[in-house]
Amino acid sequence: MTREAVAATEVFKALGDPIRWNIVQQMAQQEELACSVLEDTLPVSKPTISYHTKILTQAGLIEVRKRGRNYFYSLRREVLRSLMDEMWLLAPGPRLVSSDGEGTGDRAERPVLKAAVGDDTSRSAALLTW
Amino acid sequence: MTREAVAATEVFKALGDPIRWNIVQQMAQQEELACSVLEDTLPVSKPTISYHTKILTQAGLIEVRKRGRNYFYSLRREVLRSLMDEMWLLAPGPRLVSSDGEGTGDRAERPVLKAAVGDDTSRSAALLTW
DNA sequence: GCGTTAGATTGACATTCGTTGAACTACTGA
DNA sequence: TCAGTAGTTCAACGAATGTCAATCTAACGC
Secondary structure, rough: OHHHHHHHHHHHHHOOOHHHHHHHHHHOOOOEHHHHHHHHHHOOOOHHHHHHHHHHHHHOOEEEEEHHHHHHHEEHHHHHHHHHHHHHHHOOOOOOOOOOOOOOOOOOOOOOOOOOOOOOHHHHHHOOOO | OOOHHHHHHHHHHHHOHHHHHHHHHHHHOOOOOOHHHHEEEEOOOOOHHHHHHHHHOOOOOOOEEEEOOOEEEEEEHHHHHHHHHHHHHHHHOOOOOOOOOOOOOOOOOOOOOOOOOHHHHHHHHHOOOO
16 A cells, blocks of 8 residues: 555545535536635535545645635645556556547457566557647 | 546546556556556555445446466456546647657646656656657 | 365454544634 | 635534454365
8 A cells, every 4th residue: 555545545535425526526616715605505514615625635636826805725735646557557548639539449459468567568658649 | 517527527436546557557567467467565464455446447447357266367458548538538639749859848848746766667658759 | 084274254353434513713894 | 893705624424435353155176
């Protein structure tokens, strides 16, 4: 049980709740999200929202900015990207190319590398060209 | 709270436990993992292992094969990949391109997740120039 | 058959999680 | 200064989670 594993699982755990996943998705749309918006869009009370945003903050997923008496949250996308990198090590393969297009579509299991960490990983990694 | 969100959070929740994340990582190395191996490598009792593998199965992350009186688990990488796709929608951007190159640059700020130190993934982690 | 082994299920327990009302803090505007 | 507002923190609660000993089931070897 490595130290890095603890960090990754903390982020996973933070994402593993419908309400928090909802919050993260809303934040991905706007550059910054007011707390009041969450109160309007989420079916839970104010303390509960505070509780969830705290967990997201502790996991490093969001950043809090206080302006006057209003709070604004923003998504730390680099944390999501690091997590994706780590997942990619476990399941390497070609990935989405464009966001508006249909993607690669052929998620169809081209022979996956036996070991996620093989020495020739670079060959398949070179396939990632977005 | 869409249905697809529920599915995603279920997978996240499954990954959000150190022991289960450890199991998934072990599975990523081998093509198929014997249950007995887990008993040797994990610091928990047999029922607990059974409990965790069940959760991973329900989340769709692993597949179970029974041969004789032995059980073999294998990682369903496509589930991991669709999860990455979904995360990529929230944090799009260039990704890992080559192993010896310096990555994409905007990822090179600082370790957002705690670095893997001294475990078996450290070598491959060097691929990620975060 | 019969004992053994691999692993799942069950039941019980302690811990953690998610939720809320109430109280609190900090800022606003008059 | 003082009432009102935004959001947090606190205390408490029920629900879910993680763990293990005991039990069960199915396959094995003899």
